[in-house]
Amino acid sequence: MxxxxxxxxxxxxxxxxxxxxxxxxxxxxxxxxxxxxxxxxxxxxxxxxxxxxxxxxxxxxxxxxxxxxxxxxxxxxxxxxxxxxxxxxxxxxxxxxxxxxxxxxxxxxxxxxxxPMKPPIPGVDLPGILTLRNLQDVDRIKAAVDAGVRHVVVVGGGFIGLELVENFVHKGIPTTVVQSQDQLLSPYDKEMTAPLEQVLKEKGVTLLLNNTAEGFEQQSEGLMIHLKSGQHLTADLVVLGIGVxxxxxxxxxxxxxxxxxxxxxxxxxxxxxxxxxxxxxxxxxxxxxxxxxxxxxxxxxxxxxxxxxxxxxxFGRSSRYRGTQGTAIIGFFGKTIAMTGASEKTLRFTNRSFRKIYVHPAHHAGYYPGAQPMTIKLLFDPKDGLILGAQAVGGEGVDKRIDVLAVAIQARMTVFDLEEMELAYAPQFGSAKDPVNMAGFVASGLIRGDHPQTDVESLLATASDQRPYLIDVRTPQEFSQGAIPGAVNIPVDDLRERLKELPANKPIAVYCQVGQRGYLATRILLQSGFTDVVNIGGGYKTYKLFSPG
Structure with missing residues (x-):
């Protein structure tokens, strides 16, 4: 042979x-x-x-x-x-x-x-406009950085682009990101990338979304980048990271x-x-x-x-490739974002029926020092609960949960299987009810009808005068620090005593910080004679992903 x-x-x-x-x-x-x-x-x-x-x-x-x-x-x-x-x-x-x-x-x-793709635009082959594929490319970029770059423009907000941004910032180089779409990391759903955009702002990175480079020009002070918006940027180094x-x-x-x-x-x-x-x-x-x-x-x-x-x-063995489910992860200034399986945008594009839930657990037991928050988004079939995809963003522990969910997708498991999944537990590693279990509980409750839920997008898409009666069941202190416009604050612990304040013939939507107290409020109202009640999935924390300002 x-x-x-x-x-x-x-x-x-x-x-x-x-x-x-x-x-x-x-x-x-x-x-x-x-x-x-x-x-x-x-x-x-x-x-x-x-x-x-x-x-x-x-x-x-x-x-x-x-x-x-x-x-x-x-x-x-x-x-x-x-x-x-x-x-x-x-x-x-x-x-x-x-x-x-x-x-x-x-x-x-x-x-x-x-x-790496290089768009056919004027000046794209000028010195100082680089791509990153191999060791020779990285040598050129590093040589430019070591020579004293004053400003870098990264065209593209994908994996390689963002990893380079993080490293430019670590070197103390002012950096601008130009991204053609309205979000970073296009394989992800937009709301899951909102925390990364916030991190960029905190690190002093200029982020220009819905913008593209339309031409480059060599000038005495460096490279001039002409943008679709009409803006002009100057830089000593441009790195193209717009895809492959x-x-x-x-x-x-x-x-x-x-x-x-x-x-x-x-x-x-x-x-x-x-x-x-x-x-x-x-x-x-x-x-x-x-x-x-x-x-x-x-x-x-x-x-x-x-x-x-x-x-x-x-060599004659019978070996089959089962397909690619797109499990990916990136670390970014202490944040981690990961995904596996289908995204919501993919499911909508293919007209695949699905439901989704958000949970916002800590990566290990809250009473043990150092617990870091994360957000998990789970997508599943509304009939049988088959897991279709998952995304997570947060600090430590995101990789572990996405890997577990990636295996669950490979095994064709359902959200009901997640409820019963036995995972390693000690307070410094997880919780007795692991974030994966929590995602299973919420998704399974939704399918069983125990947990009627509406999505934040549905609420935001409804005119304010057409929205259901909105109840924020958090504490007054939480409510004072920010709430969904139009909400009435009735803490869940007071809800049973204040039922007479609620409209009897109007739809009601409740929410809390992450969904758990909202779920309890929903159960109280449904068993107290109110028939048209839903919880806003993922609570106020999910709302802030869609309305970060």
Whole structure:
């Protein structure tokens, strides 16, 4: 067996290592366009800020290690210019010498990755306008920072962009973020990103939403950035972080099937439209685990698993890729935001029926010092409670809860299963009723009818004179610090004695800080003869996510 692998980093390097473990006799050649065959691209922003001080730590492995430990033929700085499918050969150009040669294969794995997008606008190729993909890119950015950058503009509010922003701020560099959408981190639902926007403001970062760069100009004082809004910014350094596109040209030229978003199409064994060519990583079109629909999700974890699965199928094992559910996380100035599965915006776009709940627990027992708040949003099927997606934002413990919910989605579990989930508990790690259990309790109660609920958006979308009678059941002190406009304050502990003050023939909506006292108030009213009563899901804290001002 002669196996050629085009591309290293995550998918290609994983495929190569797995292939060798499966066959000691196979001839395995890895081609990588850059000088480094496997590096930690997710760690690149932290080298800029100095969190990772040693550049060599970014090298996951070296060509020499792959050669000595796995007996791989690793050829870096090599461009693959063509695939001859009929002859089962590839055309290789060595960057240093310019030598062009052909290499035959029995099986071929494509792992070319994805490239940062550069918009076709005037001046985009000027010096000082950079993207971040590899070690050479990070060297250029770090060199600019070390030379004394006075102001950085980051175009794009995605994962890489925000990680770079955090590290620029750590270096004391004034930074502006230009984001084309009305929120940061577009895969998330907008309200869940509101805490990150607040953090940016606190850190002195200028955030320009609903704006785009339309051109760049070199001037004596640095780069001039022309924005769609008519504003003009100046900066010494501009970093483009507006997304990535699949490196698909090699596949297109070879006649392999490519999806409408540019991803190389593969089946669940990672086989392309050619029976001898597999593809993995950011360059491929994947199946959404929840909906089964094709999508593009450039993430390191799936790429590594895909490389392993492709290698197993090359050597005759039956291994299937179950799909990608988009589990992602980012740490940002002490905040953590994570997600798994479908977002609300995705479910609405696909017309999928769903319900949602918000809970705002502490990450461990409140009586133990250091408890940090978090917000969990859970999306589920309104009929059977199947978990469709989840998002969380807060401090410590967010990663743990999203990982638990990611496994629950993989296992096709329901919100009723979350009620009964047994998780590790000690006061410094969690609560006897873990935040995951709490999300299950609230969602299950909603489906059972124990917990009639309305969403904040529904309330905000209703004209003030058409809204239900609104009761804030928090304490007077809490009420005085901020409330939903139009609400009447009746603390839940006083509610039973003040029932006669409530309108008998008008819908009533109650709320508290996070939802628990509102739930109790709803139960009291429903059992006291009031028939049209709902709790505002997630309480005042959720309201503030939608109305942060």
């Amino acid at each position: 002669k196996l050629l692998i085009v591309g290293g980093v995550a998918g290609g390097a994983s495929a190569a290592a797995r292939a060798r473990r499966l066959s000691e006799s196979a001839e395995i050649i890895v081609f990588e366009r850059g000088p480094d065959v496997s590096f930690a691209n997710c760690g690149l922003p932290y080298y800029v800020g100095g969190t990772i001080a040693d550049r060599d730590k970014l090298l996951v492995t070296t060509s020499e290690r792959l050669k000595s430990r796995f007996r791989l033929d690793v050829r870096t700085s090599s461009n693959i210019e063509k695939i001859n499918r009929a002859a089962k050969t590839i055309v290789v150009r060595e960057q240093a010498s310019g030598r062009v040669y052909e290499e035959s294969y029995d099986k071929l794995i494509l792992a070319p990755g994805a490239a 596109r699949p490196e698909n040209q090699l596949a297109i030229d070879a006649g392999l099937h490519v999806g409408p978003r540019g991803g190389i199409q593969v089946n669940d064994t990672l086989l392309t439209s050619d029976p001898d060519i597999y593809a993995v990583g950011d360059a491929i079109e994947v199946k959404d685990f929840g909906s089964g629909e094709p999508t593009q999700v450039p993430l390191a974890g799936p790429a590594n698993r895909q490389g392993r699965i492709a290698a197993e199928n090359v």
